Amino acid sequence: MKKADVVILGGLSGISAGISCRRHYPDKKIVLIRKEGTILIPCGIPYIFGTVGRPENNVIPDGLLEKNDIELITDEAIDVDREQKIVSFKNNEPIQYDKMVFATGSAPLVPPIPGIKKENVFSVKKEFDYLKDVLREMDKVKDIVIIGGGFIGMEFADECRKNRDVNVTVVEMGGRCLQLAMDDEYCDEAEKALKDVGVKILTNEKVVSIEGNTAVESVKLASGKMVKADIVILGIGAVPNTTLAEKVGLELGLRKEIKVDRYMQTMTDKDIFACGDCCTKESFFDGRPSCVMLASVATSEARIAGANLFSPVHHNCGVISVFATVINNRAFGVAGLTEKVATENNISIIVGRADAPDTHPGGMPNSTMLKVKLIFSKDTGIILGGTISGGKSTGEMVNVLSACILHRMTANDIVMFQMGTHPALTSSPIAYPIVNAACKAVLPIRNIAN
Ligand SMILES: Cc1cc2nc3c(=O)[nH]c(=O)nc-3n(C[C@H](O)[C@H](O)[C@H](O)COP(=O)(O)OP(=O)(O)OC[C@H]3O[C@@H](n4cnc5c(N)ncnc54)[C@H](O)[C@@H]3O)c2cc1C
Numbered sequence: 001m002k003k004a005d006v007v008i009l010g011g012l013s014g015i016s017a018g019i020s021c022r023r024h025y026p027d028k029k030i031v032l033i034r035k036e037g038t039i040l041i042p043c044g045i046p047y048i049f050g051t052v053g054r055p056e057n058n059v060i061p062d063g064l065l066e067k068n069d070i071e072l073i074t075d076e077a078i079d080v081d082r083e084q085k086i087v088s089f090k091n092n093e094p095i096q097y098d099k100m101v102f103a104t105g106s107a108p109l110v111p112p113i114p115g116i117k118k119e120n121v122f123s124v125k126k127e128f129d130y131l132k133d134v135l136r137e138m139d140k141v142k143d144i145v146i147i148g149g150g151f152i153g154m155e156f157a158d159e160c161r162k163n164r165d166v167n168v169t170v171v172e173m174g175g176r177c178l179q180l181a182m183d184d185e186y187c188d189e190a191e192k193a194l195k196d197v198g199v200k201i202l203t204n205e206k207v208v209s210i211e212g213n214t215a216v217e218s219v220k221l222a223s224g225k226m227v228k229a230d231i232v233i234l235g236i237g238a239v240p241n242t243t244l245a246e247k248v249g250l251e252l253g254l255r256k257e258i259k260v261d262r263y264m265q266t267m268t269d270k271d272i273f274a275c276g277d278c279c280t281k282e283s284f285f286d287g288r289p290s291c292v293m294l295a296s297v298a299t300s301e302a303r304i305a306g307a308n309l310f311s312p313v314h315h316n317c318g319v320i321s322v323f324a325t326v327i328n329n330r331a332f333g334v335a336g337l338t339e340k341v342a343t344e345n346n347i348s349i350i351v352g353r354a355d356a357p358d359t360h361p362g363g364m365p366n367s368t369m370l371k372v373k374l375i376f377s378k379d380t381g382i383i384l385g386g387t388i389s390g391g392k393s394t395g396e397m398v399n400v401l402s403a404c405i406l407h408r409m410t411a412n413d414i415v416m417f418q419m420g421t422h423p424a425l426t427s428s429p430i431a432y433p434i435v436n437a438a439c440k441a442v443l444p445i446r447n448i449a450n
Contacts, residue, residue, distance in 0.1 A: 003096045004031040006309060007087055009077050009244075010103025011039045011126070012295060013276030013302035015064055017101050020306025022068040024313060031071045031095060033087075038128045043295055045124060046152065048131055049138055050159030055128050080248040082269055099271050099309045102245055102258055103302060106238035106277035106293055115210030121232045124152060134233075141230035144168045145219050147207050149177030151325040153235030154190065157199045158327050160233075169200040169227050171207055171219065181323075183338045183373070186387055193328040202227070238293055240278045253280045255291060262315040264305035273309060275301035284318035284405070285337065285384065286345075292321045296402075322402040324395040333398030336385030336405045337375055348378035352411065352441030358393050360421070360428035370394070372433035374401075374411075374441060381410040381445045386434070393426070397434065411445055414438035 005028035006021055008014045018030050040048075044058040052058050065072050075089040080100070088094040108123035110116060120141075122134045138144070144160055146153045149172030161168045170177060176187040177194075191201055206222040210232060218226045240257040242250075251259045251268045258274040259267040266272045276298035281290040297319050307313035324333035342349045352374045359367040368391030375385040386401040388394045404414060415438050421429045 001086070001096050002093055004029045004071075005098045006030045006101065007095055007097040007099075008032045008101040008103060009087075010034060010101070010276065011036070011105060012042055012060065012103075013105070013298040014101065014103035015060065015070075016299040016302035017103055017273075017275055017306040018070045019064065019068050020303040021309055022070065022306075024307045025310055028310075029071075030069070031073060032065060033073045033075055033077055033089065035074070035076045036128060037074050040126055040128060040131070042126045045126065045131065046155035046159045048135060048159075049156065050162035054135065055131050059128075077244060080244070080272075082248060082272070085271065097271075099273065101305055101309070102242075102250070102266075102272065102274040102278055103276045103298075103305075104241045104244065104278045105298075107241045108234060109237040109239050110234065111236065113207055113210060115212070115216070118210055118212050119215035120230060121210055121216050121234070123234045124156075137231055139164070142166055143228040143230050144233070145227055145229040145231070146170045146233045146235055147219070148172065148235035148237075149174070149179075149201065149203070150235060150237070151178060151181060151323070153233070154178060154194060154327055155325060156233055156235060157194055158197065161197060161199060167200070167228075168198070169202060169229075170194070171205050171221065171227065172201065172203045173206045175203055177201060177203065178332075181338075182332060182334055182387055183340050186332055186371075186373075186389055189330065189371075189389055190325075190327050190332055193330040197328045238277065242278050245274070245278065250274075253289070257281075263308045263312050264301055264316060265308065273305040275305040282316075282318045284320045287318065290319040290321070292319045294321065294323055296322050317406065320402050320405050322398055324398055329391075330389060331391060331394035332387070332389045333394045334385070334387045335398045335401035336383070338385060338387060339373070339375055342375055342384060347384070349384065350376045350378050350381075350411075350441045350444050352376065352437035352439070354431075354433040354436035354440065356427040356431035356433045356436070358391050358427055359425070360423050360431070364424055366391070370397070370427060370433050372397075372437045374414075374434070374437040376411050376438075376441045376445060378445065381412060381442075382408050383411065383414065383438075386437075388433075400434065411438045411441045415442055 075092045079088045086094050178187045207219045209220045211218045245258045258279045260279045264273045277293045283290045304314040322335040357367045370390035373387045
């Protein structure tokens, strides 16, 4: 029988776990199994429909596996004999493993709306051939309806109107698009950015049925409105892909995620680890269960899992939740808690805000205004979160905030930042908005402490 020291089931976080394992254990034989021949950069999927143009331009190169001496087998794992430590597959011979990693990810949530199975109703599967079909249909249509105004829905809406003369409508059940991710002022800014390119946004509206003969022709809303649709894209969330884990008796959480500890070891089997969208998560802030599914979290967990396979190296500090998106060239990024979430959780906070152009002088070509909002604990002055909108630098600036949060820096610490600046690349050292937002919070925090 074929043998391997490590068998990993998965894609994005599976690759990260494999690379991490290779770094820590250079002599181990590692095999990665995944269902798809070619895998996509999941976060790049919306861009297939606009900016990058086709799935072929959005793939994770297999060279990463070759470079790290990780054998790739394209197949589906269908069973695991945990006593004998043997994993079996649809097509290939079984493999006996020493350690195994479940990185089986998530699948899109498909709600039981009447008509959901009609032709041209698509969820956002991370599958190459499926997305090729979606793209082919998208290129034939006139009216596109996107259900869900989260960041996937918003990115799709922005992208699929690029190079196409189409009507795009986003239907969002809540009062604002992106309302679960950002504070209201940023949601309003994002909605405006999307409306400015001609996308119609219907908030406080719920799709109750999808109408048409065999293919979709319109969607019906709870308000009674009908919206014409030749194609419908569902962007309403994802669920952990744990059918196999359940079948082989790994303990699952409330949302059917694989239960793991802080070392990414499953609660059920010391030789099986899990990482990414398929496993349980806890909040960095209070240790409560978190259902955040992000590549940032998945790959961090994967690095931890890969390192810990044969002896504990790292432990997981919990989900900070850091991400960014871009809508009509305006970027939005969040790290940690928003004001809304902190307030809902009765956390006393001080908010510091600062705006500045991302070049100095602000008159430089392509200069963009940055809008920074930082959230600090009123009691300790420790940073809990931050939201930024602006240009391209937004993506890396929220990563800086994530590092500040991870190291529990206070407003005072951030005031003392020595930031590298350059006229064409950053805000002015006098107006650097992360520092200035912290400066504005220091005084109220000090007044409370005294
Ligand atoms: C459209 C879209 C945009 C996104 N944008 C962002 C973003 O901008 N930033 C961000 O941080 N996150 C983003 N995300 C979320 C991010 O993509 C996920 O958090 C990430 O893909 C999780 O990685 P994963 O490895 O856990 O799972 P997945 O990417 O779901 O990979 C799981 C893999 O496991 C394989 N598999 C499953 N079962 C088996 C089996 N039995 N045998 C063999 N193989 C199996 C699957 O085929 C798949 O290849 C986005 C998600 C989507 C859908």
